[in-house]
Amino acid sequence: MNLLEIRNLSVTYRSGADEVRAVDGIDLDVDTGEVVGLAGESGCGKSTLALAVAQLLPRGAQVSADRMQLGATDLLTVDDHGLRRLRWSRLSMVFQGAMNGFNPVMPVGAQIAEAIRTHRPDIGKREIRTRVAELLGEVGIAAGRAADYPHQFSGGMKQRAMIAMALACDPELVIADEPTTALDVMTQAQILELIRRLADELDLAMLVISHDLMVLGELCDRAAVMYAGRIVERGQADEVLTHTAVTGPAHPYTRQLLACFPQPGAGAASISGIPGSPPDLAHPPDGCRFCARCEVALPECAAEVPALRPVAAGTTHVAACHRVASDTTLALKVAR
Ligand SMILES: Nc1ncnc2c1ncn2[C@@H]1O[C@H](COP(=O)(O)OP(=O)(O)OP(=O)(O)O)[C@@H](O)[C@H]1O
Ligand SMILES: [Mg+2]
Structure with a gap:
């Protein structure tokens, strides 16, 4: 326990x-x-x-x-x-x-x-x-x-x-x-x-x-990423927070957040911010709260709240994104 x-x-x-x-x-x-x-x-x-x-x-x-x-x-x-x-x-x-x-x-x-x-x-x-x-x-x-x-x-x-x-x-x-x-x-x-x-x-x-x-x-050892009051990704820290891990971050928010930090070997030009700002928590949007800032949003993202789903079979890595397949045997990775 x-x-x-x-x-x-x-x-x-x-x-x-x-x-x-x-x-x-x-x-x-x-x-x-x-x-x-x-x-x-x-x-x-x-x-x-x-x-x-x-x-x-x-x-x-x-x-x-x-x-x-x-x-x-x-x-x-x-x-x-x-x-x-x-x-x-x-x-x-x-x-x-x-x-x-x-x-x-x-x-x-x-x-x-x-x-x-x-x-x-x-x-x-x-x-x-x-x-x-x-x-x-x-x-x-x-x-x-x-x-x-x-x-x-x-x-x-x-x-x-x-x-x-x-x-x-x-x-x-x-x-x-x-x-x-x-x-x-x-x-x-x-x-x-x-x-x-x-x-x-x-x-x-x-x-x-x-x-x-x-x-x-x-x-x-483990890490969770929050966005606008909710956990959007969770798993072993190296899975969630490093680009080099086998699975790597799956939620577009984690990926964009990670891109805000300089990566070893990458030039300064590769550092970016996330355009827009988090939603007003007094009036949160329907669906995925990151939708308005997401580069890879799907039509359903604005309407349906995505559940935390396994990113890869055999791991505890989960992400709340419609892009992540509900099929646990397959890790459908979001395009970078
Ligand atoms: N005492 C309070 N009364 C009303 N709203 C509050 C209060 N404390 C925090 N909030 C609101 O709750 C939300 C979350 O605040 P919180 O301080 O938990 O964020 P945080 O993730 O710790 O931010 P930071 O990284 O800046 O420390 C914010 O929208 C904030 O304005
Ligand atoms: Mg704080």
Whole structure:
């Protein structure tokens, strides 16, 4: 059984007179020891999905699902007491833009210690100090830096310290929302390496959100691509996110998104953007939500919502596109 199991999750925000369904009927699993990536353009609902799992959505957001389970805990019915026991110790989150989330007037080590003290009142002072040093060591920061203030840390160090904080109470699931955004390429690579090593060594389940497909392709075991509140493609990360894989991405959105990133060996002229913009989620179109921007749309695409269907026999790779054959023995690839 998967550690995190989500079935048919929807989240609706109220925005004036409108209802915005930011997440619309999503299925997603994350298992122990596995890094799962969630990709998609800005506004497609990635953070909303993460906040729904962590039960941190703003008041007024409506959640519905057939199932949202973390191990034996039903996240749909958990009460406040259960939530307090769950957060940090079983599920923790590195928030989008979190590296700026440290209190500027408190040493970094003291902030990590406070997180431990709040959630594990049973642990003594000396043990907490040892744990803080151990956590900083795990993310490659010398224990002596615990007394430093956040402004004495570089951006990459702050992000690593945030990851250390998320690990403070030995969670089973860590959700990292854009953990490498705003970092330079070298620092980004170090953070990715760190996340991968922690997931393997600590046998964590990790859900990593990023709009950067290159990042997710390198880091993740499995990946899902969201568009306008829905998952449009899902499978092993190398199948979904790399051009060189045997199957490769099947959904035109994933293909066009991937084309927005420079490919090794290709000239700068090959980089392109996706013309148009995602639909207004308060008034989403019928049929496939990518239809208006799709280079290979068929007449039925505007009318019928495509279901997630197998892309190739013998794999878990699925895509929601009318171009993908429903015949599981044949992978009908969309023309590039
Ligand atoms: N508190 C809120 N109230 C109303 N609408 C919201 C709220 N938060 C998000 N939304 C809307 O929900 C949709 C999804 O937003 P979300 O932040 O989940 O996207 P995202 O994929 O994380 O984007 P980004 O990559 O920019 O972080 C957007 O249309 C956004 O405007
Ligand atoms: Mg976000």
